[in-house]
Amino acid sequence: MSLSARDKRTRLVDAGARLVHQQGFHRTTLADVAETSRVPLGNVYYYFKTKEALGEAVIEQYVSQYESLRSTWDAKPNPKARLKAFIQASVDNPEVLARSGCPLATLSSELRKDNGHLADCATRLFADALAWIEKQFRQLGKSKGKARALAVHLLSAVEGAAVLSHNSGTPKYAVQEAKLLREWIETL
Amino acid sequence: MSLSARDKRTRLVDAGARLVHQQGFHRTTLADVAETSRVPLGNVYYYFKTKEALGEAVIEQYVSQYESLRSTWDAKPNPKARLKAFIQASVDNPEVLARSGCPLATLSSELRKDNGHLADCATRLFADALAWIEKQFRQLGKSKGKARALAVHLLSAVEGAAVLSHNSGTPKYAVQEAKLLREWIETL
C-alpha cells in the first residue's frame, strides 16, 4: 500500500466516521463519503469492497480511538481521577453531543437493528469500556460483583444522559449528570 | 372515515411501530408495512401522504401509549410505588429490549439525525416522561431543582442500561440496573 493509498484510506474512514455520526450509517451514502474525502466514487471500492466494510473500519476506528483515550486516563495517579476523566470526556464536546448524540451509542443502536455482520461488530463498541471502568472500581477496593454493577451503573448514567441531551438538542442533561457523577465518585 | 378505514389506519400504524422498532425507520419500507398490515402498497398513500407522515403517526402512538401507561401508574398509592412501577416497566419485556432496544430511544436517536420535521417530532418522546418523573420526586418532598436533577438521573439510568443491553444483546444490564434503581427509590 503506497503512502498516498494509506492517506486515502485514512481520509475515507475519517470522513465516514464523521458523516456516520452526523447523519447515521444508512443515510450516509458512499457518494457523501467520497465527496468529503475528495476521492472519486469508483475509487472508494478499491479500499472497501462494500459499504459494510467501510462501516466495519469506522467501528474499528472508534474502538481504537477510545482505547487510546483510556490509555491517557491510565496515566492519572488514582482510580477516582481516572473515572472522573472518563466522565469528563463524555461531555467534552457538549454541542456535538446535543446535536448528534454519543458516537458509540447511536451507531450501535442503528447497526444492531440490522441482522448480519455489522450488527455483531457493533457489540465491540462498549465491551472494552465496561471492562476498563470495572477495573477502576476494583482498584477502589470493590468486590468483583460490586465493581461490575457499579461499572454498569456509571456507564448507563453517562449514556442515558447522552440520549436525553441528544433527544432534546440541549447539552444540559449530560453536563448536569456528569457533574453529579463526578461528585458521586468522590464519595466512594 | 369508515370503520374499515379506521381499522386499516390502525393496522398500518401498529405494523409501522413494530417494524420501526425491529428494523429502524429508514430500513423499514412502506412495502414492509403494507405487507404486514395486509394493505396494498398503493393504498397506504390514502392514509399517509408520505412515509414521514406515517413516522409521525408512529411517534404519536408511542406518546399516547406511554401517557396511558403513566395514567395506570398514577393509580398507585404513593410516589415511590409509582416510580418503581415506571422502573419495572422498563424491563417488562427483557428479550425484546435486548433485541431491539428502547423503542423511544432508538427511534429518537435515528430521527434526530435527519434534519427536518420528523427530527423535531421525535423530541416529544421524552419530554412528558421527564415531567412525570419530576412530579413524583416533588411529591416525595424534593425541591424543584433537586426533583429535576433526580428525574434526569433516573431516566438516564434506565435509558443507559437499555443502551447497554441492546448493544450486548442480553437483558442482564437493564434487569440488574432496574433492581438497583428500585432499591435506591426505597432509600429516598
Next chain:
DNA sequence: GTCTATAGGCAGATAGAC
C-alpha cells in the same frame, strides 16, 4: 375508498480504460 401498474430517482456496486 381501493388497488394495479409504473414512473422517477437514488444508491450500491461493477466494468473497463488509463
Next chain:
DNA sequence: GTCTATCTGCCTATAGAC
C-alpha cells in the same frame, strides 16, 4: 492504483381504473 461511466435494483410516490 485511479477514475468515468453505467448497470441494477430498490423504494417513495403517483396515475388512473374501478
